[in-house]
Amino acid sequence: QITLKESGPTLVKPTQTLTLTCSFSGFSLSTSGVGVGWIRQPPGKAPEWLAVIYWDDDQRYSPSLESRLTIARDTSKNQVVLTMTNMDPVDTATYYCAHKEALRSHFDPWGQGTLVTVSS
Amino acid sequence: NFMLTQPHSVSESPGKTVTISCTRNTGDIDSNYVQWYQQRPGSSPKNVIYEDNQRPSGVPDRFSGSIDSSSNSASLTISGLKSEDEADYYCQSYDGINLWVFGGGTRLTVL
Numbered sequence: 185q186i187t188l189k190e191s192g193p194t195l196v197k198p199t200q201t202l203t204l205t206c207s208f209s210g211f212s213l214s215t216s217g218v219g220v221g222w223i224r225q226p227p228g229k230a231p232e233w234l235a236v237i238y239w240d241d242d243q244r245y246s247p248s249l250e251s252r253l254t255i256a257r258d259t260s261k262n263q264v265v266l267t268m269t270n271m272d273p274v275d276t277a278t279y280y281c282a283h284k285e286a287l288r289s290h291f292d293p294w295g296q297g298t299l300v301t302v303s304s
Numbered sequence: 305n306f307m308l309t310q311p312h313s314v315s316e317s318p319g320k321t322v323t324i325s326c327t328r329n330t331g332d333i334d335s336n337y338v339q340w341y342q343q344r345p346g347s348s349p350k351n352v353i354y355e356d357n358q359r360p361s362g363v364p365d366r367f368s369g370s371i372d373s374s375s376n377s378a379s380l381t382i383s384g385l386k387s388e389d390e391a392d393y394y395c396q397s398y399d400g401i402n403l404w405v406f407g408g409g410t411r412l413t414v415l
Contacts, residue, residue: 221404223406229409230394230406230407230408230409231341231349231394231396231406232406233403233404233405233406236404244402245402246403247305247402247403280348280349288354288355289336289337289339289354289355289396289397289398289404290337290339290351290354290355290396291351291396291404292350292351292354292360293350293351294348294349294350295348296348297348
C-alpha cells in the first residue's frame with residue numbers, strides 16, 4: 185500500500201523560504217519509472233501542479249514558479265523535499281505530495297496535505 | 305499553456321445520472337490523456353478516472369470517462385448517484401512537455 189505524508193511549518197512570514205518534506209512508504213524512488221509530485225491548493229480553489237521528481241533524478245517544474253522552486257529526493261530516507269523561496273500571502277495553500285508513474289499522466293495516491301499560511 | 309474549463313456546479317437527485325464536462329481551450333483534447341479527481345470536504349483529491357476512461361481499482365463502475373473531439377472536451381459521468389458522490393470534481397491533463405494542468409473544479413450536489 186502506497187502512503188505519503190507531508191510535513192513542514194504551518195506558518196511562514198513573507199519573503200521567507202518554505203521547506204516541505206514528503207515522507208512515503210510502499211514504493212522506492214530508486215525504482216525505474218517512479219516519481220513524486222507536489223501540488224498545492226489555495227483555500228476554495230483548484231489544485232495547481234508545482235513540481236515532480238523521478239527515479240532518475242529528472243526534475244520538472246511549473247514554468248510560472250520555476251525560479252522559486254527546488255525539488256530533491258533522499259532515497260535512503262524515502263523522502264522528497266520541496267523548497268519555495270520568497271513566500272508571499274498568495275502562496276497560502278494546502279500543499280500535497282503525490283505518487284506518480286513516469287509513463288502515466290495522473291497522480292495517485294495523494295498525501296493528506298499540509299496547510300501553509302503566509303502572514304507576518 | 306492551455307486551460308481546462310468546467311462548470312462551477314451541477315446537481316442531481318439520488319439514483320440519477322450526471323455528467324461533468326471539461327473543455328480544453330487550445331490544443332486537442334485527445335493529444336494528452338485526461339484524468340478526473342474526486343475531493344470530498346476536508347479530504348485530499350482521489351483519482352477516479354485516468355487516461356481518459358480507465359478506472360483505478362476500487363472505484364465503482366458507476367464512474368466513467370470519455371473524450372469528445374468535436375467539442376474538444378472530456379466528460380465524467382456518474383450513474384446511480386449516491387449521497388457519498390457529493391464532492392468537488394477536477395479534471396487534469398498534461399501539455400506533453402512540462403506542465404500538468406487542473407480544471408477549475410465542479411461542485412456536485414446530490415439533492
